[in-house]
Amino acid sequence: MDLVLLLQRIFDALFNSAIYSSLALALVIIFRSTGLLNFAQGEMATFTAYIAFVLLSGPQPRLTGGGLAGLVPGVPFPIPLAIIGAVVCGMVGGAVTERALIRPLERAPDLALVNITIGVLLATNSLMGQWWGTGPRVFPAVFPSGAGQNFTILGARLRYSTIGVWAVLLAVLVLLILLLRQTRTGLAFRAVSISHANAELVGVRVGTTLMYGWALASGFGALAACLSANSVLLEPNMMLRVLVYAFAAATLGGLDSPKGALIGGLIIGLSQTLIPAYVPFIGFELSVLPALLAMVAILLVRPAGLYGTKRIERV
Amino acid sequence: MGLGGAALIAVVLAVVPFVASITGVRQASQIVIGVLAVLGVNVATGYGGMISLGHGVFIGVGAFATGYYVDGLALPWLLAIALGSATAALAGALVGLPALRIKGIHLALVTLGLAIVFQPLSKRFPRFTGGVSGSGIDAEFVSPSWWPSDTRMATAVYRYLFCIVVVGLALWATWNLVNSRLGRAMRAIRDNDTAAAVYGVDLISARLQTFAVSAGLAGLCGALQVVLVPFVSQEKFTPQASLVIYATAVIGGLGTIWGSVLGVIASTIVGKVGQAAAGADGFGPIGEFLDLLDESAFVFGVGLILLTFLFPRGLAGIGRRNQVTS
Numbered sequence: 001m002d003l004v005l006l007l008q009r010i011f012d013a014l015f016n017s018a019i020y021s022s023l024a025l026a027l028v029i030i031f032r033s034t035g036l037l038n039f040a041q042g043e044m045a046t047f048t049a050y051i052a053f054v055l056l057s058g059p060q061p062r063l064t065g066g067g068l069a070g071l072v073p074g075v076p077f078p079i080p081l082a083i084i085g086a087v088v089c090g091m092v093g094g095a096v097t098e099r100a101l102i103r104p105l106e107r108a109p110d111l112a113l114v115n116i117t118i119g120v121l122l123a124t125n126s127l128m129g130q131w132w133g134t135g136p137r138v139f140p141a142v143f144p145s146g147a148g149q150n151f152t153i154l155g156a157r158l159r160y161s162t163i164g165v166w167a168v169l170l171a172v173l174v175l176l177i178l179l180l181r182q183t184r185t186g187l188a189f190r191a192v193s194i195s196h197a198n199a200e201l202v203g204v205r206v207g208t209t210l211m212y213g214w215a216l217a218s219g220f221g222a223l224a225a226c227l228s229a230n231s232v233l234l235e236p237n238m239m240l241r242v243l244v245y246a247f248a249a250a251t252l253g254g255l256d257s258p259k260g261a262l263i264g265g266l267i268i269g270l271s272q273t274l275i276p277a278y279v280p281f282i283g284f285e286l287s288v289l290p291a292l293l294a295m296v297a298i299l300l301v302r303p304a305g306l307y308g309t310k311r312i313e314r315v
Numbered sequence: 316m317g318l319g320g321a322a323l324i325a326v327v328l329a330v331v332p333f334v335a336s337i338t339g340v341r342q343a344s345q346i347v348i349g350v351l352a353v354l355g356v357n358v359a360t361g362y363g364g365m366i367s368l369g370h371g372v373f374i375g376v377g378a379f380a381t382g383y384y385v386d387g388l389a390l391p392w393l394l395a396i397a398l399g400s401a402t403a404a405l406a407g408a409l410v411g412l413p414a415l416r417i418k419g420i421h422l423a424l425v426t427l428g429l430a431i432v433f434q435p436l437s438k439r440f441p442r443f444t445g446g447v448s449g450s451g452i453d454a455e456f457v458s459p460s461w462w463p464s465d466t467r468m469a470t471a472v473y474r475y476l477f478c479i480v481v482v483g484l485a486l487w488a489t490w491n492l493v494n495s496r497l498g499r500a501m502r503a504i505r506d507n508d509t510a511a512a513v514y515g516v517d518l519i520s521a522r523l524q525t526f527a528v529s530a531g532l533a534g535l536c537g538a539l540q541v542v543l544v545p546f547v548s549q550e551k552f553t554p555q556a557s558l559v560i561y562a563t564a565v566i567g568g569l570g571t572i573w574g575s576v577l578g579v580i581a582s583t584i585v586g587k588v589g590q591a592a593a594g595a596d597g598f599g600p601i602g603e604f605l606d607l608l609d610e611s612a613f614v615f616g617v618g619l620i621l622l623t624f625l626f627p628r629g630l631a632g633i634g635r636r637n638q639v640t641s
Contacts, residue, residue: 244428247424289435300416
C-alpha cells in the first residue's frame with residue numbers, strides 16, 4: 001500500500017470530517033436537550049449559506065435571484081463578515097423555529113415533531129430553489145485553497161483550508177465548552193438536558209433554554225454550510241447528503257454526546273474518503289452508502305453509539 | 316369511507332374520459348395510481364406505527380423491476396406487474412428487518428437515509444435502471460382486441476380504466492387487511508408493542524408483513540407508472556418525492572384508508588389552484604409568493620406544518636371527535 005497516498009487521502013478527508021463534526025454537533029445539541037432529530041437541520045443550514053452568498057454578492061439582482069433582492073446591502077460584505085451575518089441569521093432562524101413551531105407541540109407525540117421538521121425541510125428546500133434557482137452557485141473559498149497553498153508533510157499535501165476549518169471548529173468548540181461550563185445559561189442548558197421536569201422545579205425556564213439550544217445548533221449548522229459551500233458548490237440540495245454523513249457521525253458517537261459527534265465526524269469523514277478508494281465497487285458516487293449502513297448497524301447493535309447514554313426502558 | 320364521497324369520486328372518475336383531452340386522461344391516471352404510494356405509507360406509518368420517509372424507494376424498485384420483467388425477461392404484463400410489486404414487497408421486508416429493533420424517530424432517520432441513497436445506488440445498476448439517464452421500455456401496454464378502438468386516446472382510456480380497477484382492488488384488499496387479524500395486530504403494536512406481545516402477537520412476523528405490504532403497494536404504484544409511461548429513470552425518485560408522498564399521507568390522515576384517498580384529492584386540488592395562482596401575473600412582490608404555490612414541495616411542507624397544528628389527525632380526522640391517545 002502506498003503510504004504517501006494513504007496519508008494524502010487522510011489529509012483530504014479531514015476537511016469533510018470537520019464539516020460533518022459541526023453539523024453532527026448541531027444535531028446532538030438539539031437531540032440532547034429535546035430528544036428530537038432535526039431533519040431540517042441541513043436545509044436550514046443551506047439557507048444561511050445562501051444568505052452569506054447574498055451578502056457577499058452585493059447589489060446584483062441577477063445573482064441573488066428575486067427573493068431578498070431588496071434587502072441586499074449596497075456593498076458586498078467581506079467573507080468573514082458575511083459568514084458571521086449568516087451565522088447570526090441562522091441563530092435567529094433556529095430560535096424562531098423553536099419558539100413558533102416546536103414549543104407549542106411540547107406535549108405532542110414524536111410523529112408530530114417529525115412532521116414539523118419534514119415540513120420545514122420541504123418548504124425551505126423548494127423556497128431556495130424558487131428564489132435562487134436549482135443550479136449550483138460558486139461560493140468563494142473561505143481559506144486559501146488554490147494550488148500550492150498547502151504544507152507538505154512526508155510528501156502529502158495538507159491544505160491551508162483544512163487547517164482553517166479545523167481551527168474554526170476547535171475555536172467554536174472551546175467557546176461552546178466555556179458557555180456550557182461557565183455561564184448561567186450553560187448551567188441551565190445542562191440541567192434541561194438531564195431532565196425537563198427537574199430543571200423546571202428548580203426554576204429554570206425550560207422553553208427559553210431550549211430556544212437558546214436551537215439557536216446554538218443552527219449557528220453550528222450555518223457555520224458548517226458556509227465553510228463547505230465552496231467545495232460542494234452551493235445548491236438547494238447541498239446539505240441533503242451531508243446530512244446523512246452528519247447523522248451517521250452523530251449516531252456513531254452517540255446521539256446525545258457532543259464529544260461523540262466530534263469523533264464520529266472524524267471517523268465518518270475518513271471512511272467516506274478511504275472506503276471508496278480501497279473498495280472499487282462503492283466508488284465516489286456511492287460513498288454515502290457505507291455511511292447509511294454504518295448508521296443502521298450502530299442503531300441495531302449499540303444504539304447508544306460510542307459515547308452516548310445507554311437508554312433504559314421501563315416496561 | 317363515506318358512501319356519498321365514494322359515489323362522488325366514482326362520478327368524477329367516470330366523467331374524466333368524456334371531457335378531458337388525452338393529456339388530461341394521462342394526468343388523471345397518474346393521480347389515481349398516486350393513491351397506492353400514499354396508501355403504502357399509511358399502512359406502515361398509520362397502521363403499523365413505523366415512520367417511513369422513504370417510500371419513493373419502493374416505487375422505484377417496483378418500476379425498475381416491472382420494466383426489467385416485461386422487457387428483459389419478456390414476461391406478460393399482468394405477471395410483470397404482479398412480480399414488480401412483489402419485488403418491492405421483498406425489498407420492503409428487507410428494510411423492515413432493521414425496523415424490528417429500530418423504532419420511532421430513529422427509523423424515520425434510517426428511511427430518510429434510504430431515500431437519499433436510492434438515486435446514487437440505482438445509478439450503479441444500469442442494467443435494470445438505465446443508469447443516469449434512464450431507459451425506455453420497448454414492450455407497450457396496449458388494449459386487448461375486444462377493446463373498441465386502438466387510437467391513442469382509446470389506449471389512454473384503457474390504461475386509465477385499468478389503473479382505476481387495480482387501485483380499486485388494492486384499496487378493497489387493504490381495507491380487508493387492516494380489519495383482519497394482521498390489521499388488529501398492526502394497530503396493537505403501534506399503540507403498545509409490549510402489550511401486543513403479551514397478548515400473543517408475533518412482533519417480528521407482524522412488523523415484517525406490515526412493511527412488506529406497505530412496500531408492495533408502493534411497488535404496485537411504480538409498476539403502473541411503467542404501464543402509463545414506458546420509461547424508467549432514477550431522476551423521478553428524489554428524496555423530496557418520497558417526503559411529498561409521506562406529507563400527502565399525513566395530510567390526508569393516517570390510520571384510515573379514506574385518508575389516503577383524501578390526501579391525493581387534496582394534493583390534486585391544491586396543485587391545480589397553485590398552477591392557476593402561479594400563472595396570474597401583476598401582483599408585484601405577492602406574485603413571487605404566488606409562484607411558490609406551484610412548487611408542490613413548498614405547499615406540502617407548509618401544509619404539513621399547518622395540518623400538524625390545526626388537524627393533527629389529518630383531513631380525514633376533521634369533524635370527528637378526538638380519540639384519547641397516549
